[in-house]
Amino acid sequence: MVLTLKRAVLSTISLWIILAWGYTFLMVGLGQLFFPYQANGSPVSVRGHVVGLQHVGQYFGNNLQYFWGRPSDTVSVATGKPQPYNAFASSPSNYGPTNAKLIQDIQARIHMYRQTTPGLHVSRIPISLVESSGSGLDPNIAVQSALIQIPRIAKHTGLSEKTLKHLVATQILPPDLGVFGPRRINVLLLNKALYQMLHH
Amino acid sequence: MTVSTVLTWLVVIGGLLILMKPLGIYMYKVFTFQPTILDRPMKPIEGLIFRLLHVSETSQMNAVEYGVAFVITNMLWAVMAYTLLRMQGALPFNPNHFGNINPQLAFNTSASFVTNTNWQAYSGENTMSYFSAFAVLQFLQFVTPASGAATGVAFVRAVSGRGLGNFFVDLTLVLTRVLLPLAVIFGLIFVALGVPETLGPYLHLHTLNNQSQVVPRGPIASWESIEHLGQNGGGFTNANSANPLENPSALSNIFQAIAMGLVPVAFFYLFGMFTGKKRLAWTLIAVAGTLYLAMLAMIYFPEMAGNPIINALGLHGHANMVGKELRFGMGGTSIFETSTMAFTTGSVASAHDSFLPIPSLAFFLGMFLNMVFGGKGVGLLNMLMFVIITVFLMGLMVGRTPEFLGKKIEAREVSLASIAFLLHPLLILAGAAIATATPAGLAGVFNPGPQGLSEILYGFTSAAANNGSAMGGLGASLPFYEVALGIVVIIGRYASIMAMLLVGQSLLRKKAVPETSGTMRTDTPLFWGILLGSIVILNALTFFPVMALGPIAEHYLLMAHHVFS
Numbered sequence: 143m144v145l146t147l148k149r150a151v152l153s154t155i156s157l158w159i160i161l162a163w164g165y166t167f168l169m170v171g172l173g174q175l176f177f178p179y180q181a182n183g184s185p186v187s188v189r190g191h192v193v194g195l196q197h198v199g200q201y202f203g204n205n206l207q208y209f210w211g212r213p214s215d216t217v218s219v220a221t222g223k224p225q226p227y228n229a230f231a232s233s234p235s236n237y238g239p240t241n242a243k244l245i246q247d248i249q250a251r252i253h254m255y256r257q258t259t260p261g262l263h264v265s266r267i268p269i270s271l272v273e274s275s276g277s278g279l280d281p282n283i284a285v286q287s288a289l290i291q292i293p294r295i296a297k298h299t300g301l302s303e304k305t306l307k308h309l310v311a312t313q314i315l316p317p318d319l320g321v322f323g324p325r326r327i328n329v330l331l332l333n334k335a336l337y338q339m340l341h342h
Numbered sequence: 343m344t345v346s347t348v349l350t351w352l353v354v355i356g357g358l359l360i361l362m363k364p365l366g367i368y369m370y371k372v373f374t375f376q377p378t379i380l381d382r383p384m385k386p387i388e389g390l391i392f393r394l395l396h397v398s399e400t401s402q403m404n405a406v407e408y409g410v411a412f413v414i415t416n417m418l419w420a421v422m423a424y425t426l427l428r429m430q431g432a433l434p435f436n437p438n439h440f441g442n443i444n445p446q447l448a449f450n451t452s453a454s455f456v457t458n459t460n461w462q463a464y465s466g467e468n469t470m471s472y473f474s475a476f477a478v479l480q481f482l483q484f485v486t487p488a489s490g491a492a493t494g495v496a497f498v499r500a501v502s503g504r505g506l507g508n509f510f511v512d513l514t515l516v517l518t519r520v521l522l523p524l525a526v527i528f529g530l531i532f533v534a535l536g537v538p539e540t541l542g543p544y545l546h547l548h549t550l551n552n553q554s555q556v557v558p559r560g561p562i563a564s565w566e567s568i569e570h571l572g573q574n575g576g577g578f579t580n581a582n583s584a585n586p587l588e589n590p591s592a593l594s595n596i597f598q599a600i601a602m603g604l605v606p607v608a609f610f611y612l613f614g615m616f617t618g619k620k621r622l623a624w625t626l627i628a629v630a631g632t633l634y635l636a637m638l639a640m641i642y643f644p645e646m647a648g649n650p651i652i653n654a655l656g657l658h659g660h661a662n663m664v665g666k667e668l669r670f671g672m673g674g675t676s677i678f679e680t681s682t683m684a685f686t687t688g689s690v691a692s693a694h695d696s697f698l699p700i701p702s703l704a705f706f707l708g709m710f711l712n713m714v715f716g717g718k719g720v721g722l723l724n725m726l727m728f729v730i731i732t733v734f735l736m737g738l739m740v741g742r743t744p745e746f747l748g749k750k751i752e753a754r755e756v757s758l759a760s761i762a763f764l765l766h767p768l769l770i771l772a773g774a775a776i777a778t779a780t781p782a783g784l785a786g787v788f789n790p791g792p793q794g795l796s797e798i799l800y801g802f803t804s805a806a807a808n809n810g811s812a813m814g815g816l817g818a819s820l821p822f823y824e825v826a827l828g829i830v831v832i833i834g835r836y837a838s839i840m841a842m843l844l845v846g847q848s849l850l851r852k853k854a855v856p857e858t859s860g861t862m863r864t865d866t867p868l869f870w871g872i873l874l875g876s877i878v879i880l881n882a883l884t885f886f887p888v889m890a891l892g893p894i895a896e897h898y899l900l901m902a903h904h905v906f907s
Contacts, residue, residue: 176530184536239696330550
C-alpha cells in the first residue's frame with residue numbers, strides 16, 4: 143500500500159511535468175509560431191483598433207442602423223440581469239420545448255421585427271432569427287435574416303436598398319470547404335463593411 | 343436530408359471506421375510491448391519514469407492490486423485538484439485575477455474530473471484561472487481517462503489469458519503513446535481552424551456599436567483536443583463546444599466529433615486483436631454501431647421537423663434552432679450530440695435542455711446503456727458486462743452451461759456482472775427519487791412540466807454514467823447537487839470498474855474448455871440480434887417507467903400544443 147502510494151506520487155509528478163507544463167507550452171509555442179492570427183483569437187480591426195473577434199458575436203440589437211444577430215440570453219455575472227452577447231458568461235436560455243416563456247420570447251421578437259420593418263410578413267422571418275443560440279454568442283445569421291433587415295437599415299442610414307443588397311451579397315460565407323455547414327453571414331464582418339461604407 | 347448533412351455524417355462515421363483498424367493494431371503493439379514508430383522519442387521518457395517507480399514492462403499485478411493502484415492514484419489526483427483549486431487566487435497564470443474556488447464547487451469539480459465525468463457546475467470563463475485550466479483540469483483530462491483505459495487494457499489482457507499487467511506501466515503508455523501524440527495533432531488542427539491558444543489575458547474591446555465587450559481567450563485549443571480525445575467533456579467556458587471560442591466552425595465540429603470516437607472504437611478492435619477473435623469484436627462493434635445510428639436518427643429527424651407549437655406561428659423554416667448554433671448545420675449538431683452521448687464525452691455543441699423530447703430520449707439512451715462504444719476501455723467493459731449477462735440468459739433458455747471466450751460463465755461472474763449492471767439504475771433512480779422528494783432537490787428545477795423531472799433525472803444519469811453533460815437549466819451549482827452528484831460520480835465510476843476487474847481475474851483463473859459443435863457462438867449475426875435485444879429489454883424494464891413520466895409525457899403534451907408556465 144505504502145509502495146503503491148509512493149509510486150502514485152512519483153508517477154503523478156512526472157506526468158504533471160509532461161502533460162500540464164510540457165504539452166501546454168509546446169502547444170502555445172507551436173500555435174503562436176504557425177497560426178499567430180488564430181491563436182490570438184482572430185481579431186477584427188477597424189483603423190488599427192481591434193473591435194471584435196471574428197468568431198464571437200456582438201450585440202447590435204439596440205441600434206437601428208446595424209444588422210442584428212440572433213437573440214442572446216446571456217446575463218451579467220455581477221447583476222444577473224440580461225446582457226446580450228456577454229462573452230464573459232456564455233450561456234443558452236435553457237428553455238424547454240413546452241415552456242411558456244420560450245413561446246412568449248419568440249412572439250415578442252417577431253413583434254419587434256414587424257414593428258421596426260413595416261410590411262414584413264411573419265412567413266419571411268427565418269426561425270433562427272427569433273430563437274436564441276446555444277452559446278448566446280452565435281456570430282452568424284442566415285442570408286435571409288440579413289435580407290429582411292435591409293428596409294430598416296436603408297431607412298435609418300440613408301443608403302439605398304440596392305446598395306445594401308449588394309453589400310450583403312459580398313458578405314455571404316460559403317459552407318466550409320464548399321460542403322460542410324450552411325451558407326451564412328458573419329454579422330460583425332457585415333456591420334464592419336457597413337460601417338466602412340458610412341464612414342469612409 | 344441535405345447533401346451537407348450526408349457528407350458530414352459520412353466523414354465522421356467513415357473517419358472512425360477507417361482509423362479503427364490502424365489505431366487498434368497500433369495500440370495492440372503498444373500494450374504487448376512490441377516496437378512502434380514512437381519508440382525513438384518516447385522510450386527515453388518512459389524509461390526515466392519506470393526507473394523512478396521501480397517498475398518494468400514485465401511487472402504484474404493481480405486484480406485487487408491493480409484496482410487499488412487505480413483507486414489510490416485517482417484519490418491522489420482528487421486531493422491535488424481540490425487543494426490547487428482552493429488556493430487558485432495565490433497561484434500564478436491568473437491574468438484575470440480570479441479568487442479561490444469555494445469548497446463545494448472544488449469538491450464537485452475535482453470529483454467529477456477525476457472520475458472522467460467533467461460535470462460543469464462551474465462556468466470556466468469567469469471562474470478558472472489559466473493555471474487551474476491547464477495545470478489542474480487539463481491535466482486531469484489527460485490522466486483520468488488514461489487510468490480508465492488502463493483498466494480496460496488489464497481486463498482485455500485477463501480475458502485473453504495473459505496476466506493483467508502493471509497499472510503504472512499501462513497508465514504511462516496510454517498517455518505517452520496514444521493520448522499525448524493525438525492531442526498534439528488535434529490541438530494544432532483546432533488552432534488552425536480558429537480556436538485561440540495563448541497565455542495572454544482576456545481582451546477588453548470597444549465595439550463598433552459603442553459598447554464594451556470582454557472576450558475570454560486562453561490556452562483553449564490544447565484543452566479542446568484532450569477534452570474530446572479523452573471523452574472528458576468539461577468545457578473551457580460555460581457553453582462548452584457551443585461557444586465559438588471552443589468550436590468555431592462546421593469543420594472544427596467534425597474534428598471534435600471524430601476525436602471523441604477514435605480511441606473508444608479502436609478499443610473494440612484491440613479486444614479482437616488480444617483475444618484473437620476478430621469476428622466477435624466485429625459483432626460487438628455492429629451492436630454498438632446499430633445503437634449509434636438509432637440515436638443519430640432519433641436526434642436529427644425530430645429536430646428537423648421542429649417544435650409544433652412554434653411552427654404554428656408561421657415563421658420561415660421549421661427546424662428547432664433553440665439553443666443551437668447556426669454554423670454547424672443540423673447534420674453537424676446532431677452527429678456531435680450523438681457522439682458525445684455515445685462515447686460518454688459530455689461536451690455539448692447545443693443546449694440539451696432545449697431539445698425536443700424524442701432527442702432527449704436518445705440522450706438518456708446513450709447514458710443508460712453506457713456502452714454505445716462508451717468511454718475508452720470503460721465502454722468496452724460495460725459491453726462485456728452485457729455480453730456475460732446475455733450469454734447467461736441464453737444458457738438458461740437452452741439449458742446449457744454458458745461459455746464466453748472458451749471459459750465457463752458461472753455464478754461468480756454472473757453475480758459480479760449483475761452488480762455492475764444494477765448499480766447504474768440504483769444510483770440514478772434512488773438519486774432522482776431523493777431529489778424529487780426534498781425541497782433542496784426541487785429547488786434546482788428550471789423548466790416547468792415533465793421537462794423539470796427530466797432535468798433531475800438527466801443530472802443523476804449523467805453523473806452515474808460519468809458523462810458530464812447536463813440539461814443546463816438544472817441548478818447544478820446548488821450545494822445539494824454539487825454534493826449529491828459528486829458522490830454519485832465516485833460510486834458510479836469505481837464500483838463498476840472494480841467488479842469488472844474481478845470478473846476478468848476470475849475468468850483468467852479458469853481452465854479453458856475446448857470449443858465443440860454444442861458451444862453457443864458469440865460471433866454470429868444471431869448473437870448480434872440476441873445481444874441487442876437483451877440490452878434493449880433489460881434497460882427498458884429498468885428505465886421505461888421513469889421515462890414515461892419525463893420525455894415521453896413531454897412528447898405527447900408537446901404534440902397536443904400544451905404549454906407550461
